[in-house]
Amino acid sequence: MTGYQDYLIVLTPSDSVCKRIKRIKEDSAAIIGDYEGKYSKAHISIQQWPRKKPVWIDALMPKLERELLTLPSLPISVNGFDFFHHEENPTIYARLEQNPGTTIWFKHLKRFFSGGTFVPHITIARSLPSTAFKKLWPYVSKQEWNEEFKVDKLTILRRDMIGHDRSYKVYKELPFNRRLDFNTFVNSKLKAPVPAEKPVVSSQFSLF
Helix, strand or coil, rough: CCCCCEEECCCCCCCCHHHHHHHHHHHHHHHHHHHHHCCCCCCCCEEEEEEHHHHHHHHHHHHHHHHHHEEEEEEEEEEEEEECCCCCCCEEEECCCCCHHHHHHHHHHHCCCCCCCCCCCEECCCCHHHHHHEEEEHHCCCCCEEEEEEEHHHHHHHEEECCCCCCCCEEEEEEEEECCCCCHHHHHHHCCCCCCCCCCHHHHHHHC
């Protein structure tokens, strides 16, 4: 283990969704050849914490674990596919259905981390050359996929910054509150709008 490590905060879809993403990635590689990210497991990225000392992250975990228990598990659906333009190198992804309930949930989750707005998604192929995108998108865009799943924990991955094995491995899995009803949670937040900033939390996590 080195003095510094890279961390990645993600939400993990159901086994069924992960298997479908894996098949689509394999089909994609058959069309355009091997590409970066082909072997990565399906996930919804929340934030990266690059180059952090483990002792810093360890100190944050107890409070983050308590904060996450204020959120219920998240019911969400895959709803087809889309892509980010990224100028010359588009990224193809599985689209996640957004509604007022999921928007509120993600807004509350992001209060525990720094950073701006983002579009929750599951990446299929990232930053593709134009020629590869033109080959792959017609195939992916024709696929129909509507599937609901539930996310009941936040996963924190980490990897060494140097060495032969640079793959991410699970560091922590922090549960959401399964006893909280999602609709009750959303309705309560609609009646009581969330403050723009939560000073105690932002002061702890602003480093990232």
